[in-house]
Amino acid sequence: MIENSKSNAAILIIGNEILSGRTQDTNTSTLATWLNTLGVKVGEVRVIPDIENTIINSVNLLRKEYNYVFTSGGIGPTHDDITSESVSKAFNVPYEKHEEGYKILEAYYKPGEFNDGRQKMIWMPRGAKLILNPTSGAPGFYIENVFVLPGVPSILKSMLGGIKNKIVGGNPIISQTISLRTFESHIAESLTAVQNKYKNVEIGSYPFFQAGKLGVSIVIRSDDKKLIKECSSEVMNFVNEKKIEVVNRE
């Protein structure tokens, strides 16, 4: 693990549709990649069902353990959208109409279209601050260190720009990937030696199949460019020594 990363986060994906396998979650990858650029390391992801107690307990556990919690899903207008009310209960504050959010949606919809279902979307925990939604109107919110975002990937993505300045991160976590035409077992020992030498760099080894051929991607991650460079040249030393073909380096 990258031990010198000062800021961390947990991601909480809320929704039966992910647990049933019907929907492939992509928000984890979106959030994690974005957080890396802000120097925030994702320590844990949980996917949980739309059950009030599970949401409350998970939010309360994660918000104490991590600098930031990002939830995704369950803030729409239907009966299975219970995230906002559950987060209110987690914080033990009233669940109520957010005045500013109300005005935003009132202006967003045509007269007569701002019905009960849509009004449900601006019920939030007292004290919540809005996260604006440039795609479809209905805002998300944050309260203390918990950021509540929608489940629809394109909408979630479009809302991240609005909260960038609320996140205090470290140096961006950068990575270098060296993809090799080899087997993991062929480089395991050499790679262990490099990892042992660079404790603060995270070195991962990931086999891949591409165009019918096996290979291994070595991923070197750190928030320190210099360390990555050093580490990467140590890897290249044994790669050259073993005469391993480099497929890609990025």
Added chain:
Amino acid sequence: MIENSKSNAAILIIGNEILSGRTQDTNTSTLATWLNTLGVKVGEVRVIPDIENTIINSVNLLRKEYNYVFTSGGIGPTHDDITSESVSKAFNVPYEKHEEGYKILEAYYKPGEFNDGRQKMIWMPRGAKLILNPTSGAPGFYIENVFVLPGVPSILKSMLGGIKNKIVGGNPIISQTISLRTFESHIAESLTAVQNKYKNVEIGSYPFFQAGKLGVSIVIRSDDKKLIKECSSEVMNFVNEKKIEVVNRE
């Protein structure tokens, strides 16, 4: 939630590459879909880093809480593959060479190719039973209710057939999806009424964007075909009443 489902499972995805956003997890969806056909409901997914204590604690917590635990990742030959040793520690049993696994890999590789790195892959908790790997030789294993599988999606998939008869599930969980050209807020109230009437059916509502048009998929899930049929016809009643266009029904 589907309360009459008797068998449940947790999925534990182990790997820094998922948490960094570099790799998009697809094993959750593969495992969940497969488990549904066996009548096993996935109650929770966790994605955790390659840290021994985190793996031990997560395995021990989940194996007590769920009928089955499926782990994915971290059973290869490199330094970051620590799942098998961590699972041994979770069960408090020795981590040792699996004799049958050794013979399988010895026969799989050409003479001289069964090196130390590869031998690491058949070190397992004492008492582990093998899960055969028809794709790339190195087996997974299970111990009590914990099934330890690799992270590479195609390999994981190919190993599921071999454990099907180890899983005791309920009736397969089936679903019907009705996709509508409407807004969630337009049907929220009617849908709530149907959900309140059918407590043992799980009704989800998921907005989608397709070809620039908004729509809502209503997903009805249960292990009882008759209930799904009843519930679905109640949905169709309000759909017809409101003159909503049905995009798809499957």
